Amino acid sequence: MVEQAQQAGKSEIYRTLLESTKAIPWQIDWKSATFSYIGPQIEALLGWSADSWKTAVDWADRIHPDERQHVVEYCMAQSASGIDHEADYRALTADGRHVWIRDVVHVIRDEAGEVNSLVGFMFDISERKVNEDRIDELQKTLMALSYQDGLTGVANRRRFDELLAAEWEKSRATGAPLSLIMGDIDLFKAYNDRHGHLQGDDCLKAVAACLKAAAMRPRDLVARYGGEEFAILLPETTRSEALAVAERCRLAIAEGSIVHSDNRLPSMSFGVGTRCDDDCIDMRDFVEAVDRKLYAAKSGGRDAIVA
Numbered sequence: 256m257v258e259q260a261q262q263a264g265k266s267e268i269y270r271t272l273l274e275s276t277k278a279i280p281w282q283i284d285w286k287s288a289t290f291s292y293i294g295p296q297i298e299a300l301l302g303w304s305a306d307s308w309k310t311a312v313d314w315a316d317r318i319h320p321d322e323r324q325h326v327v328e329y330c331m332a333q334s335a336s337g338i339d340h341e342a343d344y345r346a347l348t349a350d351g352r353h354v355w356i357r358d359v360v361h362v363i364r365d366e367a368g369e370v371n372s373l374v375g376f377m378f379d380i381s382e383r384k385v386n387e388d389r390i391d392e393l394q395k396t397l398m399a400l401s402y403q404d405g406l407t408g409v410a411n412r413r414r415f416d417e418l419l420a421a422e423w424e425k426s427r428a429t430g431a432p433l434s435l436i437m438g439d440i441d442l443f444k445a446y447n448d449r450h451g452h453l454q455g456d457d458c459l460k461a462v463a464a465c466l467k468a469a470a471m472r473p474r475d476l477v478a479r480y481g482g483e484e485f486a487i488l489l490p491e492t493t494r495s496e497a498l499a500v501a502e503r504c505r506l507a508i509a510e511g512s513i514v515h516s517d518n519r520l521p522s523m524s525f526g527v528g529t530r531c532d533d534d535c536i537d538m539r540d541f542v543e544a545v546d547r548k549l550y551a552a553k554s555g556g557r558d559a560i561v562a
């Protein structure tokens with residue numbers, strides 16, 4: 256009698272403890288797939304009353320459709336194999352929102368070793384998920400910034416080098432032409448001396464914008480190669496198409512100006528090269544050859560294109 260009373264007292268303590276935690280305890284009978292217990296705290300979290308959780312189907316129906324199939328299949332397979340497991344998913348609330356849940360599941364076996372029931376805790380991990388999403392976003396932003404020129408916003412040298420290597424390999428493998436334009440602002444030192452370094456910076460930004468507007472295909476890449484030199488990588492672009500892009504760049508700059516001061520932009524010289532099947536030289540030699548053409552355009556009088 257005393258033992259029974261003690262036992263009942265203990266159960267009461269356990270229940271009080273279970274129902275005062277933030278984690279939500281639950282139990283499912285494996286054979287009938289019905290809830291034998293779920294903590295009343297579930298209502299505060301999701302809005303569904305404890306007695307509305309009758310079967311495993313109620314649980315599955317309240318999982319976000321994007322992860323429902325995966326989560327249900329995974330939990331069923333682990334449970335059937337008698338393996339403790341956990342799953343993260345968005346649970347539907349009674350008012351149509353979703354809350355990120357981590358369900359931690361323990362498999363209880365009977366004396367014969369057969370799965371008898373599942374017991375677990377649901378944890379509200381929405382705050383953690385929000386933080387994880389923020390960290391993911393920050394990482395993406397950092398990644399993008401590490402490939403961007405801080406002044407002009409176009410790709411930086413690092414991005415250019417990586418993409419050139421990748422596009423070079425693609426071009427070699429497929430035989431598709433790959434073109435490169437190298438452009439350098441003419442007499443930029445004099446421009447800086449006349450207008451000041453800050454106006455020089457604005458000039459670089461305006462030039463970058465003109466080049467971006469001229470290289471329009473999705474795979475084209477405008478990069479700041481260094482100082483006042485820019486590179487434009489043009490995958491699957493023939494020599495004559497690349498020449499047309501270079502001419503568009505030259506004209507855009509001739510017509511462009513710095514927005515706030517209305518100062519005209521200095522002219523720009525360009526070298527253009529195309530990797531074709533028959534002149535499969537080394538990638539570095541290719542870049543150097545295009546650079547030599549650029550300097551030929553400079554020594555020929557500037558504001559010119561040499562292909």
Ligand SMILES: Nc1nc2c(ncn2[C@@H]2O[C@H](COP(=O)(O)OP(=O)(O)OP(=O)(O)O)[C@@H](O)[C@H]2O)c(=O)[nH]1
Nearest residue numbers: 439440441442443444445447452455456482483553
């Ligand atoms: N404002 C500004 N100037 C820069 C930047 N990077 C390089 N420059 C300047 O660009 C100028 C390049 O001068 P040079 O290499 O002598 O060539 P140039 O005067 O353009 O003459 P050519 O190339 O022969 O037409 C230098 O004065 C650099 O200081 C930058 O980020 N901002």
